[in-house]
Amino acid sequence: MNSKPRILIARAISPEVVSTLQQHFDVTANPEDVAWSPDELIDRLQGMDGVLTTGSQRIDAALLAACPQLKICANMAVGYNNFDVAAMTAAGVQGTNAPDVLTETTADFGFALLMATARRISESEHYLRAGLWKDWRYDLFAGTEVHGSTLGILGMGRIGQAIAKRGAFGFGMNVIYHNRSQLQPALEAECKARYVGKEELLQTADHLVLVLPYTPEAHHTIGAAEIALMKPTATLINIARGGIVDDAALAKALAARQIAAAGLDVFEGEPAVHPDLLEVPNVVLTPHIASATAPTRLAMAQLAADNLIAYLGGKAPVTPVNQLDAATRRQK
Numbered sequence: 001m002n003s004k005p006r007i008l009i010a011r012a013i014s015p016e017v018v019s020t021l022q023q024h025f026d027v028t029a030n031p032e033d034v035a036w037s038p039d040e041l042i043d044r045l046q047g048m049d050g051v052l053t054t055g056s057q058r059i060d061a062a063l064l065a066a067c068p069q070l071k072i073c074a075n076m077a078v079g080y081n082n083f084d085v086a087a088m089t090a091a092g093v094q095g096t097n098a099p100d101v102l103t104e105t106t107a108d109f110g111f112a113l114l115m116a117t118a119r120r121i122s123e124s125e126h127y128l129r130a131g132l133w134k135d136w137r138y139d140l141f142a143g144t145e146v147h148g149s150t151l152g153i154l155g156m157g158r159i160g161q162a163i164a165k166r167g168a169f170g171f172g173m174n175v176i177y178h179n180r181s182q183l184q185p186a187l188e189a190e191c192k193a194r195y196v197g198k199e200e201l202l203q204t205a206d207h208l209v210l211v212l213p214y215t216p217e218a219h220h221t222i223g224a225a226e227i228a229l230m231k232p233t234a235t236l237i238n239i240a241r242g243g244i245v246d247d248a249a250l251a252k253a254l255a256a257r258q259i260a261a262a263g264l265d266v267f268e269g270e271p272a273v274h275p276d277l278l279e280v281p282n283v284v285l286t287p288h289i290a291s292a293t294a295p296t297r298l299a300m301a302q303l304a305a306d307n308l309i310a311y312l313g314g315k316a317p318v319t320p321v322n323q324l325d326a327a328t329r330r331q332k
């Protein structure tokens with residue numbers, strides 16, 4: 001009798017996706033939703049053929065060597081900077097991510113964070129809750145204009161394009177972007193976005209949204225020198241990854257009002273947040289929730305499950321992040 005492949009679900013996900021996976025696999029889940037340490041993860045991965053990971057489980061050469069049975073890591077995230085892709089490919093382990101299903105939801109949140117930052121929503125709510133609202137005042141929480149302003153986007157992938165459309169068509173914004181490569185003219189027209197150099201983007205944007213993938217080259221893409229190029233009235237929004245922004249430099253710039261405000265959903269070393277960021281009022285801080293709506297979380301988990309089912313069932317993965325050589329691929 002052929003036994004079912006064994007998989008580990010590293011964090012708690014929708015019970016319906018767990019049930020689907022149970023039809024195909026011998027499943028070990030994590031119903032208490034414990035954030036395992038790297039060593040605990042290695043322990044639990046012994047004898048597993050596949051794992052459903054989130055962006056917070058690091059998959060590296062040491063883990064792959066310690067888990068020789070492991071054949072696929074299915075990330076429930078579009079970003080996969082938690083994967084050492086080269087090490088996975090060298091070890092013959094398939095990696096998959098979860099693109100597309102979260103694009104519009106994440107773009108919605110990017111815009112929500114932009115609006116909250118520009119219009120000082122968090123800051124003014126704290127003021128109200130603290131009982132400080134006693135009277136009307138001409139410039140009470142006067143913010144930055146959104147409609148008709150210039151929206152700058154750094155990283156023009158699927159999410160960047162979805163944000164551009166919201167800005168151009170919903171808010172009449174002038175959209176400029178910078179990316180590793182310029183979009184095809186038809187796609188630029190669809191997004192109503194104009195390609196500019198990085199310096200022009202920094203100097204011209206009223207609201208700068210970061211949506212680029214986190215690679216070693218993208219570390220501290222925005223630091224003190226880049227912030228110095230921005231307008232004093234500008235806002236900076238990071239929904240990409242912590243590490244793209246030098247958070248210490250940003251906190252300093254916000255305190256000095258070198259830029260007007262920032263909205264951050266991701267942080268260097270999260271869930272820890274740089275203490276200086278917690279001290280400045282002109283920043284909106286959220287705990288990495290840009291893709292967090294119930295339907296989108298479900299779609300992300302389903303896509304990760306589909307990848308596990310396809311690959312361990314002998315088919316091509318749906319959304320691979322690496323291409324394996326048939327000769328070196330870990331097999332049953």
Ligand code: 8YV
Pocket residue numbers: 053054055056076077078079080102288290291292
């Ligand atoms: C996830 C994300 O919530 O998809 C991504 O890249 O950052 C988020 O949508 C997170 O990584 C958990 O998997």
